[in-house]
Amino acid sequence: MVAVADTVSLELDDIQSGALHERPSPYVGTYVLLRIDDRASGRELVRRLHPVVDSGRPSADPARDAWVTVAFTYQGLKALGVPRDSLESFAPEFREGMAARAAELGDVGESSPANWETPLGSPDVHVALAALSPDAPRLEAVVERARRARQELPGVEVIWRQDCYQLPTGRTSFGFKDGIGQPAVEGTGISGSNPGEPPIKAGEFILGYPDETGSLPPMPTPGVLGRNGTYIVFRKLHTRVAAYRRYLREKAATREEEALLGAKMVGRWQSGAPLALCSESDDPELGADPHRNNDFVYRDDLRGFKCPAGAHARRANPRDALDEDGSVNVRLHRMIRRGTSYGPMLPEGVLEDDGADRGIIFVFAGAHPKRQFEFVKTQWLNDGIFIGAPAEKDPLVGPNDGSGKFTIPQRPVRRRLQNVPPFVVTRGGEYCFVPGLRALRWLAELET
Amino acid sequence: MAASETTTARPGVSVGPTSEFSLFFHVKPGHGDDLREALRTLQNHPGYRPGEYGMAVATIHEARFVLFDDDTRLLFATSFDGPWDSYMEDFFTSGPTLALFDAVFQHVEGYEGLPDVAAVKAFVLSAQATAAAYARNYGGTVKEIRKAERVNKAFQRVLDDPAAGEGLQHPALKPLLDEASD
Structure with missing residues (x-):
């Protein structure tokens, strides 16, 4: 087995900063998708975007500036004329594209690509x-630079x-502070939010470096194209906020119970305070404290009396909850998440749908789209299956069809929510590759 | 190695949450006795000893190692909760499985000198053959079965109490009363 050095030297100057960059809070942003109809124009676009893209060690002060990240789909790399053997060296899921993965990903029914x-x-x-x-204003300036390109x-x-x-509160449309849990990445200097989680090997997130298995992740060829790149997954997820609020209202006798049920489903209170640290009621001070709000494990709560095993945040990162199973290495399934909100927030207290499109743009970054995302x-x-409840899906973002269940362990008798409807509908998404800066130049200078 | 079977991963057959997983290996010439001894050692390990139910991997229902064809071939067969191909890297980077497999695999062809986890995974997948028929007699995961055992044990203790008959008369307990008669 290949030995992994304790420290790696990351070529931060060659890595697009958007991949590792902590975002300012609050922020505004824009996603733009483009189609390349003409290969030469496409390469010229890449050439012009090269200086617009930032790299380098992420600033200690994330509020410093604005930045642009550029990524390509498999079809995009084809349109640029990337040679076939190189195209075939990319991860299979990326090559297939997200629509082709829909059945596997649970994007069925209303969430199926036919309705995207x-x-x-x-x-x-x-x-x-x-x-x-x-x-x-700073966003407009940076968008203008991209527009000129x-x-x-x-x-x-x-x-x-x-x-x-x-939002300044960091809260998304369901009302919860989001994006709290992020892994530390070895060699970046970015500390993780969970002091109990040692930094994850850089190769889990950036191609060209050893990963948690002790190996180099499969990397696209030629090396100049793959090295310092990463895969991102973006998904536009419409949130049914009114339906979510009505469901909680129906199941709860009081506002306090409503808040508790909501927290049990998420694994955190709306403020971001984790149930693992305060299971009785919200603690906004804890939720707002970045040194404490992710500093916890589940080993003292394996039965889920504080945080249900099926809660969203515990599912997405079970931490040490599965250590006894002997079949899961959670460090192989960590994700850098860069989710953000779109659409207007549904005003507080409103239970009727206003017809507005709102939700989150989920963004994942990592070197292994299959075993991570x-x-x-x-x-x-x-x-x-992994929590011994094959009939249950994530109560918030799982592809529930109205027959879903959600178990809340409590004494003396557990509570089980029935008929959980879908609260999230997939509007579409794609697998993309974020090349390093040298790779961008290589793409711009293709001569096929 | 069952080379004719393949180099590509196939998911095996699933029944409910559980999938079958069978690997066929060629024993290195002259290693039959050593492999038997390694498996005997395994059988005496905690979790594998007769009467114990605590294998290192808590998501498999059972596991068997079968030497056949005069100890020139080895079958490893198990049933696993979840799609096993999703967990291959986990198995080969987590302690208990790694050590266990290493002790056995060193006696089969093709295992030595594998440079990384991807190669180990490819080696294992090349030995995998999907069942032509597979059935199960219960639907639960190991976690559900263990829970069911705990619940039944508790229920039997309740029934051992002379007051159980009276206590189970409440309408909410009717389903339990129905199960209390035998």
Whole structure:
């Protein structure tokens, strides 16, 4: 077995900063998708985007600036004329595309690609740009830089734009502070949010470095294209906030019980305070404290009296809860998440749907789309086999069909919620590759 | 190695949450006795000793190692909760399984000198053959079965109490009363 050095030297100057960068809070952002109709124009776009993309060690002060990340779908790399043997060296899931993975991912029924928002899931999606900034003026400036990159390039079309934001409270449409749990990545200097979790090997997130198995992750060829790249997965997820609120209202006798049921489903209170640390009532001070709000494990709560085994956050990262199983290495299934909100928030207290499209843009970054994103999605969120409850799915984001169950351990008698409806509908998404900066230049200079 | 069977991963057959997993290996020439001894040692390990029910991997229902064809071939067969191909890297990077498999696999062809987990995974998958028929007599995962055993044990203790008949008369307990008669 290949020995893994304790420390690795990451080529941070070659890694797009969006991959590892902690975001400012709050922020505003824009996602743009483009189609390349003409290969030469596509390469010229990449050439012009190169200086727009930031790299380097993520700033200690994330509010410093705005930045752009550029990513390509498999169809996009094809449109740029990447040679066949190189295309075939990419991860199979990336090559298939998210629409082709729909059945596996639980994107069925209303969430199936047939119902996705145009052009998501179609072969027209070639380039994805993400621009993020602490405020609107700085975002506009950076979007303008990206826009200029596309000027007078008739062979490149903008086919989709989605604005997004994070509220100053960090809360998403369901009302919960999100994005608290992030792994520390070895060699980046970015500390994780859970002091109990040693930094994850860089190769779990950036291609070209040893990963948690002690090996180099499968890397696209040639090396100049794959090295310092990462895969991202983005999903536009519509949240049925009114239906969610009505469901809780129906199941709860009081507002306090409503808040408790909501917290049991998520694993955290709305403030972000984890049930593992305060299971009786919300503690906003704890929720707001980045040094404490992710500093916990589950070993003292294996039966889930504080935080149910089926709660969303515990499913997505079971920490030490499965250590006794002997079949799971949680460090192989960690994700960098860069989720964000879109659409207007449903005003507090409103129980009727206002017809507005709102939700989250889920973004994953990692070197292993299958054993990270797809594993977490299919084994932990969409299924309950791993917690001994095959009939239960994630109560918040699982593909429930109205027959879902959710068990809340409590004394003397456990509570079981029945007929959990779907609260999240997939509007579309895609697997993308975020090349390093040298790789961007290689793409711009292709001569096929 | 059952080379004709393959190099590509196949998911095996599932019944409910559980899937079958069978591996066929060629024993290294002259290693038959050593392998038998390694398996005897395994059989005397905690979790594998007769009467014990606590294997290192808590998500498999049972496991068997069968030497056949005059100890020139080895079968490993098990039933696992979940799709086993999703967990292959986990098995080969987590302590208990790694040590256990290493002690056995060193006596089969093709195992030595594998450079990384991907190669180990490929080696294992190349030995895998999907069942042509597979059935189960209960639907639960190991976790559910263990829970069911605990619950039944508790129920039997309740029934051992002379007051059980009276206590189970409440309408809410009717399903339990129905199970109390034998």
